[in-house]
Amino acid sequence: MAEVAGYDVAIVGAGIVGCALARRFAIDGARVVLLEKAHDVLDGASKGNSAILHTGFDAPEGSLELDCIRAGHAEYLDIHQRLNLPLDRCGALVLAWDAGQEAALPDLMAQARRNGVEDIEPMDRAALLAAEPALAPGVRAGFRVPREALIDPWSAAHAYLYQAIAHGAELRCRAELTRAERRGGRWHLTTAAGPVEAGLVVNAAGLWGDHVERLLTGESFFRIRPRKGQFIVYDKPAAGLARHILLPVPTKITKGIVVCRTAFGNLLVGPTAEEQEDREDASLSPDTLRNLRETGESILPGLAAQEVTAAYAGLRPATEDKGYRIRADLARGLVTVGGIRSTGLSAALGIARHVAGLVGRAPREPQHWPQMPMLAQAGPRDWQAAGNGGILCHCELVTRREIEAALNAPAPARSIAGLKRRTRVTMGRCQGFGCTAALAKLTEARFTQPMTCGDKDGD
Amino acid sequence: METDIAIIGAGPAGLAAAAELGRLGAGRVTVIEREPVPGGIPRHCGHSPFGMREFHRILGGQAYAARLAAAAEATGASILCNTTATALQDGPALELTGPEGVFHLQARAVLLATGTRESSRVQRLIGGQKPGGVIPTGALQGLVHLNHQIPFCRPVILGTELVSFSALLTCRQAGIRPVAMIEPGPRILARRPSGLLPRLLGVPLHLKTEIAAIHGRERVSGVTLAGPQGKTHLDCDGVLLTGSFRSEAALLAGEGVDPHSTGPIIDSFGRCARPGYFAAGNLLRPVETAGACWSEGRRAAHAIHAALRGDLPDPSHGVPLTIRSDLIRYALPQVIFTDGPGRHGQIQLRVTRPVHGILSLHQGPMVIASHRINALPERRITMPLPKNLLPDPLILTLEETA
Ligand SMILES: Cc1cc2nc3c(=O)[nH]c(=O)nc-3n(C[C@H](O)[C@H](O)[C@H](O)COP(=O)(O)OP(=O)(O)OC[C@H]3O[C@@H](n4cnc5c(N)ncnc54)[C@H](O)[C@@H]3O)c2cc1C
Ligand SMILES: Cc1cc2nc3c(=O)[nH]c(=O)nc-3n(C[C@H](O)[C@H](O)[C@H](O)COP(=O)(O)OP(=O)(O)OC[C@H]3O[C@@H](n4cnc5c(N)ncnc54)[C@H](O)[C@@H]3O)c2cc1C
Numbered sequence: 001m002a003e004v005a006g007y008d009v010a011i012v013g014a015g016i017v018g019c020a021l022a023r024r025f026a027i028d029g030a031r032v033v034l035l036e037k038a039h040d041v042l043d044g045a046s047k048g049n050s051a052i053l054h055t056g057f058d059a060p061e062g063s064l065e066l067d068c069i070r071a072g073h074a075e076y077l078d079i080h081q082r083l084n085l086p087l088d089r090c091g092a093l094v095l096a097w098d099a100g101q102e103a104a105l106p107d108l109m110a111q112a113r114r115n116g117v118e119d120i121e122p123m124d125r126a127a128l129l130a131a132e133p134a135l136a137p138g139v140r141a142g143f144r145v146p147r148e149a150l151i152d153p154w155s156a157a158h159a160y161l162y163q164a165i166a167h168g169a170e171l172r173c174r175a176e177l178t179r180a181e182r183r184g185g186r187w188h189l190t191t192a193a194g195p196v197e198a199g200l201v202v203n204a205a206g207l208w209g210d211h212v213e214r215l216l217t218g219e220s221f222f223r224i225r226p227r228k229g230q231f232i233v234y235d236k237p238a239a240g241l242a243r244h245i246l247l248p249v250p251t252k253i254t255k256g257i258v259v260c261r262t263a264f265g266n267l268l269v270g271p272t273a274e275e276q277e278d279r280e281d282a283s284l285s286p287d288t289l290r291n292l293r294e295t296g297e298s299i300l301p302g303l304a305a306q307e308v309t310a311a312y313a314g315l316r317p318a319t320e321d322k323g324y325r326i327r328a329d330l331a332r333g334l335v336t337v338g339g340i341r342s343t344g345l346s347a348a349l350g351i352a353r354h355v356a357g358l359v360g361r362a363p364r365e366p367q368h369w370p371q372m373p374m375l376a377q378a379g380p381r382d383w384q385a386a387g388n389g390g391i392l393c394h395c396e397l398v399t400r401r402e403i404e405a406a407l408n409a410p411a412p413a414r415s416i417a418g419l420k421r422r423t424r425v426t427m428g429r430c431q432g433f434g435c436t437a438a439l440a441k442l443t444e445a446r447f448t449q450p451m452t453c454g455d456k457d458g459d
Numbered sequence: 460m461e462t463d464i465a466i467i468g469a470g471p472a473g474l475a476a477a478a479e480l481g482r483l484g485a486g487r488v489t490v491i492e493r494e495p496v497p498g499g500i501p502r503h504c505g506h507s508p509f510g511m512r513e514f515h516r517i518l519g520g521q522a523y524a525a526r527l528a529a530a531a532e533a534t535g536a537s538i539l540c541n542t543t544a545t546a547l548q549d550g551p552a553l554e555l556t557g558p559e560g561v562f563h564l565q566a567r568a569v570l571l572a573t574g575t576r577e578s579s580r581v582q583r584l585i586g587g588q589k590p591g592g593v594i595p596t597g598a599l600q601g602l603v604h605l606n607h608q609i610p611f612c613r614p615v616i617l618g619t620e621l622v623s624f625s626a627l628l629t630c631r632q633a634g635i636r637p638v639a640m641i642e643p644g645p646r647i648l649a650r651r652p653s654g655l656l657p658r659l660l661g662v663p664l665h666l667k668t669e670i671a672a673i674h675g676r677e678r679v680s681g682v683t684l685a686g687p688q689g690k691t692h693l694d695c696d697g698v699l700l701t702g703s704f705r706s707e708a709a710l711l712a713g714e715g716v717d718p719h720s721t722g723p724i725i726d727s728f729g730r731c732a733r734p735g736y737f738a739a740g741n742l743l744r745p746v747e748t749a750g751a752c753w754s755e756g757r758r759a760a761h762a763i764h765a766a767l768r769g770d771l772p773d774p775s776h777g778v779p780l781t782i783r784s785d786l787i788r789y790a791l792p793q794v795i796f797t798d799g800p801g802r803h804g805q806i807q808l809r810v811t812r813p814v815h816g817i818l819s820l821h822q823g824p825m826v827i828a829s830h831r832i833n834a835l836p837e838r839r840i841t842m843p844l845p846k847n848l849l850p851d852p853l854i855l856t857l858e859e860t861a
Contacts, residue, residue, distance in 0.1 A: 039677075232581065233581075235709070236709075236712070237712050237713035280676055281588060282588065282589070283586060283587050283588050283672065284581075284585075284586045284587060284588075284589070285586045286584040286585070286586045286671075289581065289584055289586075290584065305713075305718060306713070307582075307705075308581055308582065309579055309581065309582070310579065310581055311581040312589070383543075383545070383556050383560070383561075384556070384560055384561050385560050386558075386559045386560040387558065387559065387560075388558055388559075388560065389558055390495075390541045390557065390558040391493060391543045391556060394493055394543055395709070397543075397545065397556070415677075416591055417591075429576070429579070429709065430576040430577075430579075430595070430597075430707075431579040431580070431595060432594055432595065432597075432598045433576045433577055433595040433596075433597035433598060434494075434576065434597060434601075436594060436597075436598030436601055436602060436610075437503075437598065437600075437601025437602050437605045437606050437608075438601070440602055440606055440608055440610075441605075441606050449591075449677060451591065451610070452602060452608040452609060452610050453592075453609060453610065453611055453612055453678075453696070
């Protein structure tokens with residue numbers, strides 16, 4: 001294959017961070033290629049998270065992480081309407097359940113204020129129970145963080161990607177970076193989808209960040225220790241039990257088990273924090289799922305009568321250090337964006353701005369605003385509109401037109417997993433009992449990773 | 460839009476009710492069906508037997524579904540396909556959604572006949588990864604019989620209910636070779652003679668065994684089984700989750716739902732708690748045969764016909780039925796009337812495990828009926844109701860005998 005003529009920037013990894021970087025660089029006028037090893041984007045850490053747009057109230061003081069969360073949060077608020085992305089400004093309650101936790105509240109509130117989150121409100125038990133009538137009566141005290149919010153974690157990333165593409169960026173899937181060489185002031189990259197040449201490489205490989213760093217430089221200044229987080233998802237009627245995001249008092253290690261609604265109108269309980277070596281194995285464990293149910297019921301007793309319909313796990317790209325591992329080596333044409341552990345969804349736009357600043361690009365205003373399909377429960381949804389082609393997935397109310405659109409998007413869905421993230425098809429309570437056949441028909445020959453393993457012989 | 464009777468779901472229950480309402484001349488009947496073709500689950504089934512009770516002959520699922528739809532249409536019912544009921548409203552009235560978006564249907568009565576679905580893997584607490592190729596039977600039936608596609612070649616089948624054997628037959632017809640049939644309990648849950656099937660088809664059966672974990676990143680590569688011999692690995696390329704049905708009661712949004720049956724709380728006339736709404740078929744509880752659901756649909760038609768003429772007793776006059784035994788999985792109806800047209804004349808129930816015992820109905824300190832039973836969880840048990848009841852709550856108990 002002939003070496004493809006050069007790009008200004010090659011971004012390795014199409015997680016939420018890579019997508020936000022591609023958007024920033026493309027808007028700012030760079031010729032961008034985004035390289036992703038999987039069939040579709042968002043196949044790593046960004047596959048499953050709590051979908052909270054954080055304020056940074058509990059982030060390490062004075063950290064780069066805090067700056068990026070604040071900038072990312074602000075930019076999301078600024079752009080979400082123009083991209084047709086949802087925002088549920090439900091706010092969060094930090095809850096203390098014992099004397100020790102209660103004693104930790106003043107420090108947490110002080111930290112929040114120092115972090116620039118000044119609108120927090122202390123609440124006593126009565127105020128908490130008035131604000132959250134379904135809360136277990138054993139709650140002692142807490143505070144409200146009004147600007148913590150819920151978003152659609154996949155549509156956000158897809159929107160950044162589509163906007164990047166609208167500004168000329170290219171996405172290559174099944175394009176794992178396997179070799180890299182710096183020659184004549186340019187990078188010569190070998191990928192599973194052919195050679196790529198670029199002036200600047202940004203390593204945004206998430207769970208494989210240290211691995212890609214070694215490919216690029218022969219060594220890595222950090223080591224990824226994936227930290228798994230399992231969740232259970234309750235069916236939609238359970239969402240009525242929580243108005244806020246319900247957070248525990250965080251420990252040094254983890255933000256703890258959260259109970260919150262999702263943008264899609266479900267309710268989730270999770271995540272756990274389990275260290276492991278494997279970077280791909282997001283296995284569910286039945287015991288953990290049982291424990292999550294118990295934890296959920298201890299916070300909202302009404303959950304005992306609700307139905308759990310799904311579960312998932314995500315892997316955080318944690319490193320030996322708590323902070324982000326962002327470093328620019330301009331002489332070598334390399335920026336590393338590693339260890340974006342547990343706040344990448346909130347911070348992605350801020351990280352992209354920070355990186356653009358590191359390489360000295362002046363931010364420009366976007367010229368194009370792709371319109372995302374609205375998948376959030378609050379809508380308006382496509383099934384409510386004329387010409388939708390009929391509902392195909394009955395639990396999540398996904399229409400034929402929405403599926404067609406995802407199959408024909410600027411970065412089309414290439415696998416059932418990719419289609420799920422773009423439309424929510426089969427993610428509801430029946431898990432495909434009713435719609436798999438119709439879906440297989442509609443997507444026939446459209447995926448690089450097919451749903452079926454062939455046609456039936458005879459009949 | 461307006462109609463007299465709206466029926467949600469064009470499966471055996473909904474279509475039987477439509478045909479019977481037409482025959483009775485009860486008014487305009489509109490059946491709402493979210494799929495493109497009426498027929499419900501039987502339309503997805505290539506196999507028999509269907510139709511003995513209804514048409515006195517053995518039919519394949521698709522032929523049976525077509526007959527039910529034709530019978531309903533012959534009496535003047537209109538069937539609105541590609542239309543999903545998205546919300547129930549007071550009136551009664553329905554929010555419906557079709558290719559042209561949302562519209563509303565006012566009715567004098569609504570029959571809910573939305574059937575069942577199978578439990579998801581999470582509800583069965585199966586651990587492991589989430590590769591493609593883990594599907595419920597409903598999906599398999601549709602892929603094979605409607606699309607002529609196969610989702611896998613060498614799956615394990617979880618479950619040994621009747622539907623599990625339907626699935627086995629479907630696999631067989633499609634050239635799929637299951638590598639094992641897995642049953643967490645100590646015995647096959649389907650009635651004989653289907654118990655002989657796995658051996659006949661050369662599929663090994665593992666009793667007292669669970670799927671502890673599913674492996675594979677993109678496609679299933681194997682499962683870990685936990686059984687009497689401890690943990691073992693089995694190579695396979697798919698997992699078929701069969702049975703363990705739950706009512707498709709999402710439209711009720713958790714209101715007036717019985718946690719035991721997973722379906723709506725109904726009285727002897729099939730009336731739901733919400734005025735103007737009735738329910739029939741597998742929605743009431745998982746899961747009976749198509750013929751049983753068809754009968755319930757017909758009975759509901761008589762109750763609705765009577766309701767529209769003002770011939771049903773006031774709902775508040777019913778006597779509530781409470782279960783007091785862990786051995787009883789569910790009991791229907793949850794509110795009892797002993798008189799009136801289109802009634803469920805009996806209590807229907809299922810047990811949670813095989814049990815010999817005495818089933819008793821109490822009112823206050825009195826035992827008003829008592830039966831010795833020898834019950835299996837896969838069999839429906841019916842209990843006749845005494846003619847006259849006091850207005851006191853009814854309590855159902857099951858005492859195990861040695
Ligand atoms: C359980 C959990 C809960 C969370 N909750 C929240 C939350 O509520 N709010 C919040 O803000 N954040 C949350 N996060 C954090 C957030 O999800 C992560 O910070 C974010 O997803 C990290 O994204 P990334 O783009 O850095 O990495 P990834 O998503 O891992 O992206 C890296 C990509 O690089 C690709 N890649 C790897 N190697 C190569 C190669 N050699 N060539 C080409 N491509 C390659 C991978 O396939 C992958 O797609 C949570 C995370 C978890 C796990
Ligand atoms: C794989 C399999 C094999 C079986 N084999 C046999 C057999 O051999 N013999 C036998 O007698 N029985 C068999 N059964 C059982 C039989 O299919 C059921 O008992 C019967 O279909 C139940 O009828 P129903 O009308 O209650 O529900 P269903 O047949 O489930 O019909 C419900 C209908 O409601 C529709 N619906 C649901 N929600 C909405 C909504 N919100 N808006 C609009 N429409 C909606 C659905 O699309 C569906 O068409 C089998 C079942 C399965 C799953």
